[in-house]
Amino acid sequence: MNQTLSLSDQIDLQIRTTGPISVATYMGLCLTHPTKGYYRAQNAVGADGDFITAPEISQMFGELIGFFLVNLWQQMDEPKPFTLLELGPGRGTLMADIMRVACRAPGFREAVQLRLFETSPVLIAQQKQRLAAYDAQWIESFDQLGDTPLMVVANEFFDALPIRQFVRKDDGWHERQIGLADGQRVFGLSPTPIPAESMPPAAADAAPDSVFEVHFASGEVMSRLSRAIARQGGAMLAIDYGYAHSQTGETLQGVRNHAFADVLSDPGAVDLSAHVDFAVLGGAARQAGLAAQPLVTQGEFLTRLGIGERASALARANPEAAADVRLAEERLTSAQQMGELFKVFCAHSPGLVPPGFVA
Structure with missing residues (x-):
């Protein structure tokens, strides 16, 4: 494909040459094209980007996950060494907060091998700056993880993996595709x-014109990591917006400058995502031999880990910032904000008891 063309022109040329493309192909090109994809060129995360993630709202989010990981590491008899992998680490804010807290546990700093899975050169540069003290290594393939016990953190990672969409008609399900009409993508x-x-069975009784989203990419990533965890011991923690049971409904969306945008407009400049089907993640984990906790909301998870107590401590230590701390706590846990929309999933070696999942 002609690399001098814009991504928009490249996609249109591909459609004219080979015919309509799937939603998954379109998402993949828009987000991860080698030179013009969204995550190759955009400064996506933060107030000056297109969206703000939980770690950017408050340090409390990462600190509590740091506690969560130390707790599991101790349950695993403190293996030395072990691998801590983050998928899609954003600006490195989450992992910096995790490591600041976790490394206070005796032996954790000496035992951890930090690995980061990231495709964006812009974000890798920021991650290297924030995580310079921790001997982090960036990987391009899960084959680079080695054979030590493995703990994985994925915050708003699975929502960006490509999906396929199918629409029910009288004669069966038809895959939704993207083509051209009068020179415009449709x-x-x-x-x-x-x-x-x-x-899948969840689509069996769907009404006419229902949309069903199939998460092949998420299932493949989860399967590969689950098999590694099953062999080596460890856990996966995934936090994202999504649903607990496979269901019909269209969730593909575009975001630009903190507002919804047309998913077919300006490829490479709009963030594309879809709600995560956590049933797919759980099925892949259990098939590999892992245990999977019942899904909980982000609000429940953070509350059980002690965000209220941490917010009080931060407010006492910084009275001038007390109001901001409480606003951040509300934003992370309130049902009207991120608390209900975002879900927390954990799959792990049998026998572990992850904190935050038992009331």
């Missing part, structure tokens, strides 16, 4: 139906 349907029995 959604359409593949003319070839997929028999209803080929779809």
Whole structure:
């Protein structure tokens, strides 16, 4: 493909040459094109980016996850060494807060091998600056993880993995595709139906024109990491917006400058994401032999880990910032803000008891 063309022109050329493309192909090109994808060129995270993640709201988020990881490491009899992997580490804020707290535990700093899975050169540069003290290494493949016990953190990672969409018609399910009409990108349907029995059970009783999103990429990533954890011991913690049980409904969305944007406009400049089907993650984990905790909301998880007590301590230590601390706590835990929308998933070696999942 001609690399001198804009990403928009490259996508249109591909459609003219080979025909309509799937939603998954479109998402992949928009987000991870080698030179023009969103995560290759954009400064996505933060007030000056397109969206703000929980670690950017308050240090409390990362500090409590640091406590969570130390607790599991101690339950595992403090293996030395072990690997701590973050998927899609953003600006490095979450891991910096995790490490600041976790390294207070005797032996943790000496035992941890920090690995980061990231595709954005812009974000890698910021991560290197924030995590310079921890001998971090950046990986491009899970094959680079080695064979030590493995703990994985993924905050708003799975929502950015490509999905496929299918629409129910009278003659079966048709895959949604992206083509061109009058020179503009538009959604359409593949003319070839997929028999209803080929779809997951959750789609069996779907009404006409229902949309079902299939998360093949999420399932593959979860399967690979779950098999590694099953062999080596450890846990996966994933925090994202999504749903507990596979269901119909369209969730693909575009965000730019903290506002919703047309998903077909300006490829490479708009963040694309979809709600996570946590049933897919849980199924992949259990198939590999891991235990999976019942899904909890972010508000429940942080409250059980002690965010209220941590907020009080920060407010006492910094009275001038007390109001901001309480606002951050509310934003992270309130049902009207991030507390209900975001869910927390944990899969782990049998026998571990992850904190935050038992009332």
